[in-house]
Amino acid sequence: MNAMETVDSAPVEAIKKGMEEAGYLCDDGIATALFLADRLSKPILAEGPAGVGKTDLGKAYSRYRGLPLIRLQCYEGLDEAKALYEWNYKKQLLRIQADRDPEGSWRELEDDLFSEEFLLPRPLLKAITSDTRVLLLVDEVDKADVEFEAFLLEILSDFQVSVPELGTVSAKRMPFVVLTSNRTRDLSEALRRRCLYLYIDFPEQARELQIIRLRVPGISERLAERVLAVVRYIRGMDLKKVPSISETLDWASAVKVMGADTLDSALLSSTLSLLVKEQKDLEKVRRALPEVMRQAGRETC
């Protein structure tokens, strides 16, 4: 490798370890993406099926690196006023009414009204003006309108915004940015170009088993294996909505809380709705229950 010094794999391994301590198990792809995002100061765009832990990735990284988390949940109709800043109209009105002084000039009042005192910073402005480095989590960016996405671009490329009355505000410390998307629509090429792309899929068997054992403390290995077998078998069935990791974890905790150290068909049947949420899917799985139980293995505890 000419001109490129060889770098050992320690930093990526360190990220994996740190994230694990923060309660999140990364595979190589995820750890490499986090590492690159940190080194290249680029936002990460994480896509993947619902409930595989895209949002959790951001939260866990903020715990691991001790970065304060600022979260912006996107939805249809989200606009600059709610994402960036807004003038506190009501406070301004009170100020005007409290100050009915015929002598006072409008100019003085105006300078006063449009000062930081009356500014309501929303997540994006907070992330930019923060004195310390923060983690900005822009959640479900696919739910926001196209116009908002375009506006986001400006912020993501320079990390500065202009507030007409106050001037340009640029970031003191570059925030670490994670965007998540459930792909309900295609994001623009421009946004994709500016981000590192990370696709998070359902994890491999061994890693998912580790995730269950990490997130449901005290679950026995045997029970975790059987829980996983049920989930992965159900995922292979032709369903409208397959059980996600978060649903798997909910279900595993429920099974554990109910004091069961084993898994039988009565227990599975009564808790199935935690795992499978579409009515039609539920009927389908119920019909296949004996086979599901068989696939989860014999009882040998």
Place this chain on the structure above:
Amino acid sequence: MPVDQKLLTFIGRLRESGLQVSIAESMDAFEALRVVPLDSMEPFRHALRATLVKSELDFPLFDAIFDSFFCGTEALLARPEDGGEEPAAGADPGDLSEQVRMALSGGNAADIVALARGAAAAIGRMEGGFGGGSRPLALMAGPGYYVFKGMEMLDFARMTRDLRTRAERGELAGDVPPALATERLLQDIELFRREFEREVVRLLALRRGEEAARRRKRLPVRPEEVDFLNASVRQIEEMRRVLPALARKLAARIARRHSAGRAGRVDVRNTLRHSISSGGVPLEVKYRKRVPAKPELWVLCDVSGSVRTFSDFTLQLVYSLHQQFKAVRSFVFIDRLDEVTSCFEKHDADDAIERVYRDAVVVDGDGHSDIGRALEMFDAGYAGELGPRSTVLILSDARNNARDPRAPALARTSERAGKVHWLNPEPRDKWDTGDSVIGAYEGHCEAVTECRNLKQLADFVYRKA
């Protein structure tokens, strides 16, 4: 080749295959390679993928190009001989097969890889030493031949079927739940297959040069770009898999466009109500939403032979979007026409399609399409219900088996309906060749649109919905 140059060539290869890589992105890739550990292949692959490929749908294409570029024959030849080269020398095929079976049941990756390599060497010896031996025919055989012969020698298909049955019954891996054991087994089988193939390629390249070993593998095509008319069974399966996502995305796009009409008239009432919170000063102006009218859709589907795949997908797509239309009525035909709207009212689009093929009466005569007759039946039976808000959508290749196209029937329908659109799954250059009579109908439609794959279909629906 210096690394920078090689990376540039690689990016060029990606672009040639249709991936869009901007200059900014390729700079990111260079940047990434400067910081990422390069002591093994995977971080390298992850770094390039995160910076260069921005959609998961493009991953298979990227991986295929990456493999052939960075793990191609050149890299294989550079692999040091590892001693475990020919463990099965002189072994008879039965023994070898048994060893493979044991390794796959055991699930130890290193064993599986070693055996796959051994098996590749063994089949080479048996089949004339990869062209190095005395059989002249062996000089012409490519990697595909050896892979086929090798799998046959090992009785691989039957072995893996047996193993799978045992795994599903829970007889393979002791206490491990069968679902997990089966999944691991399938991965191991894939590992064996891949390693076997790579070793065949490597040995061939060693004996006869790289050219002989080149696999003429076609690069994967995105499911939404596969032609309806010549999709393989597997491709149709993949298309089925991506269709719900496509429909969801399309619905979101259409809904957004419908809601984009928010710059309607000022809503005085609402504005005044909101002004109360700012002391009666109307700081925020509220607007009334403008709701665009929805069209009423009539779909006529040709369900004969090869056009059927296309009609299937279109029907499914239309019905997953049904809330975007005021009403949808659907008809299928081969040489006669039958209404199938009721099938879709009670069932899922999937079940409904099955039902359509079971219940609809679409054949009178010999089972060859007669589009003219179907159009005439439609005109006679239903044209009275058409109005200016109705859109008629006809899906057919217009191959009429030399029968009368009966274009005047379509002309009459077209006069009553608001719009008539024709979607043809054939490529444009095949229109009006052979028994295609699309030209006779074209004048009576607002447009005849080429619609060869899911992508074109989705684009059409978006433009018209």
